[in-house]
Amino acid sequence: MEKDLQHMHHAVRLARETQQMGNLPVGSVITLDDEIIAEGQNTIWAPKLNPSRHAEMEAMAVVPVELWPRAPEMTLYTTLEPCLMCMSAILMHRIGRIVFGSNDPRGGAAYAFGHLPPVFERLRKKVEWVGPFLPEVCDELDQMVATMMADYKNRIWGADEET
Secondary structure: OHHHHHHHHHHHHHHHHHHHOOOOOOEEEEEEOOEEEEEEEOOOOOOOOOOOOOHHHHHHHOOOHHHHHHHHHOEEEEEEOOOHHHHHHHHHHOOOEEEEEEOOOOOOHHHHOOOOOHHHHHHHOOOEEEOOOOHHHHHHHHHHHHHHHHHHHHHHHOOOOOO
């Protein structure tokens, strides 16, 4: 529990740091044997627009390749419940434990549980899914995500669409 708090607070620091760079405040770390082996920040807007650069995807991209055989022993911490894209990548990489800080009612993957293709449902059942964990901190970050996304959509499309 103490290590979970420590790693989630690290993810929160990453989220706040990336927000200062103009991105959505989402941070992620991946651990193995309670040591951080990778970290990622949401960088979809800066330095250049790339919608696939979610914090979880960025963290998975820098895990040393020789450690992937131990993926079932890894824990991925993220400040916001992973979306479907990130959850799919997490499942395909076979990471064994996910700890997320805040529920994401607008786009979190948990809404799809029970409705995934068979291979993804089978993989999902092997993952320990923990959250919301530290919502007293991460819910504030989630509200910032919602506000920033609404502002972005208004600027780009001129309409207030669902986030």
